Amino acid sequence: MNDTRRRRVPRPVREQQIIDAAIRVFAKRGYHAASVDEIAELAGISKPMIYLYLDSKEGLFIACLRREAARLVAAFQDAAGHAPSPELRLRAGLLAFFTFVTEHRDSWVVLHRQASELSPAIAAELTQARRAVMAEVAGLVRVGIVESGGPAQAGEQDADFVTYALVGAADSLTDWMAKHPDEPPERITLRLMNMVWVGMRNVLGGEVWAPAEDG
Amino acid sequence: MNDTRRRRVPRPVREQQIIDAAIRVFAKRGYHAASVDEIAELAGISKPMIYLYLDSKEGLFIACLRREAARLVAAFQDAAGHAPSPELRLRAGLLAFFTFVTEHRDSWVVLHRQASELSPAIAAELTQARRAVMAEVAGLVRVGIVESGGPAQAGEQDADFVTYALVGAADSLTDWMAKHPDEPPERITLRLMNMVWVGMRNVLGGEVWAPAEDG
DNA sequence: CAGTAAACTTACTGACCAGTAAGGTTAAGG
DNA sequence: CCTTAACCTTACTGGTCAGTAAGTTTACTG
Incomplete structure (x- = not known):
């Protein structure tokens, strides 16, 4: 001892x-x-x-936020940095995300929007962290759109929309993971890519979902 | 006066x-x-x-939750109840959701996961409300899968997955809406349907996103 | 083996806030 | 008008908790 x-x-x-x-x-x-x-x-x-x-309770919380946000963003960037195509980079990034959440559940809970009842300083910190992740994803989506033959300039708003949807979906699938502990991050990633990327390509490619008016 | x-x-x-x-x-x-x-x-x-x-602060909060959750679920069900196909029902439901959030922003903020720091009674209430919405969506997705030619029994877990992703995306697009106040709920709904429904059909139809190994 | 700075503690205070006791006031029915 | 019950108030209490004052102990350094 x-x-x-x-x-x-x-x-x-x-x-x-x-x-x-x-x-x-x-x-x-x-x-x-x-x-x-x-x-x-x-x-x-x-x-x-x-x-x-x-310094203070708030300072302590901000320190938690900063450290874990940095870890999460780093995990995402390290994973996404080396793949050759935007699709593969996004795949790698999502895999890193789901792996991080699996391994650091408490960190994820803390990062995961407690923003509403927090002081401005804390809220700013959280927004900052979220924005970093979103920017990362948005970049990949934008490139993906262009490479898929989408319009280069119209991609701006569209990429943002897709990014919000994608990040929100990943976010929520976090809960799905908790219900299915044996499902490996790889499978979840693959499924999500299937849903979103294929759908996105089709949307940008002009294959529009039509209300299919009844008759 | x-x-x-x-x-x-x-x-x-x-x-x-x-x-x-x-x-x-x-x-x-x-x-x-x-x-x-x-x-x-x-x-x-x-x-x-x-x-x-x-009765108590907790009782008051639960009363808020109950009333607004009931309103939201009712809005969704009323909208989704009358359309002839699952696609159209989902479209109508999503439209009702985005409209509700636009018109009752505070209610949405309260409903929108403060669950972590709440007493068991409150958390149960919130879970209840969320489950009701999810069940509604999952039902539509399941029918949609079957009607799109997907496997009837394998749809169980898949539908759940798609539902989580879809609800999470809608959830997150709520923030996107705040950034784009002039974008009407109709357009948001259409875009989301485009992304998710088309993607889902492809996934269930066997059109799998492949990692496209580099070379 | 000093001397000193970093690491650490006990024991408090002042504010805030959920919840309550005890009673005051107005409408509605006789 | 008079009763009664529903509506409403002022003024308190007790507990919790962020933050601090004042001092003690251990490890390193010359």
Whole structure:
């Protein structure tokens, strides 16, 4: 039992431990219902340390957001960066996303829109993180549209629309994953690509869904 | 000025006024940050009335949830109930949804997943409402799959998947709407149908998106 | 083995807020 | 007009919790 119960840990390490604990508590209770005391206890530390290192409850939450958002965006970019075509990049990015959510469920819960009841500073942080992801996706979609023969300039608004739909779908499929724990991220990714990419190509290619007026 | 500042309003009317005010405050602040005092003030009434009529803060929130969820589900069902084909029913339902969100933005914000930090009773209520909508959509999707020539039994899990993706997309497009206030619900509905329904048909019809290995 | 700075603690306070006790006021029916 | 019940209020309490003051302990450094 050398340093398993190590007291007196250097600041950078403690900060990460505090953030680890905070993510678990914020995920479980939500921002307002979470108490700093509970986070301190889970981190195995006393409350003033949190205020010394992270300033305030809001500062602590922002630190959680920043760290996990950076991790998620990095996972997406690393995965998407190396594939040769936009389709494959999107596939790789989505796979990285679903894998991240599987492996860091609490982080995802914290990132996943608690925005409504938060202070402007926090809301801005969340918006920032979401925008980064959306921009990434939108870029791929836009290129995909152009390469699929879509109009280069009309793609602007259309790409944005598709991106919102796609991100929202991925978002929601997160819940579907929880109901089907044995379904691997790969299969989910493939299914979603099937739905969205094929549909998108058809839409941009002019194959329009018509109301098919009854008669 | 007959009864514009009517005092002494009968209970059922007051209850609705209280719920109206509560929805606005809950939407603005979120459940925990909202104070009953503020709701009471906005409703033009004193706090004990809320406790007399709605029992508790939680009871008040549940009342909001129930009323607005019922309205949303009703709008969806009324719209979807009369069209002849599943495609048209889904189209009508989505249109009703986007219209509802446009016209009752606060209600939508309240319904729109604050579930994480809520008591079990409230979370159950929200889950209930969401399940009702999902079941409605899933039914349409399932019929649509079968009518599009998909496998009758394999449709079970697939329909669920498509439903999650579709609901999530609609959900997220809600934010897109906020960025494009001049875009009418009709166009949004059409675009989404284009993306999802066409894509879904292709998936079920065996037209699979292939990774298209590079070379 | 000092001296010192970083790491850490106990024990508080002040504000906010859900919920309530105790009673005041007006409409509606006799 | 008088009763009664529905409607409504002022003024409080008790608990929770973010944030802090003041001091203690351990590890590193010369």
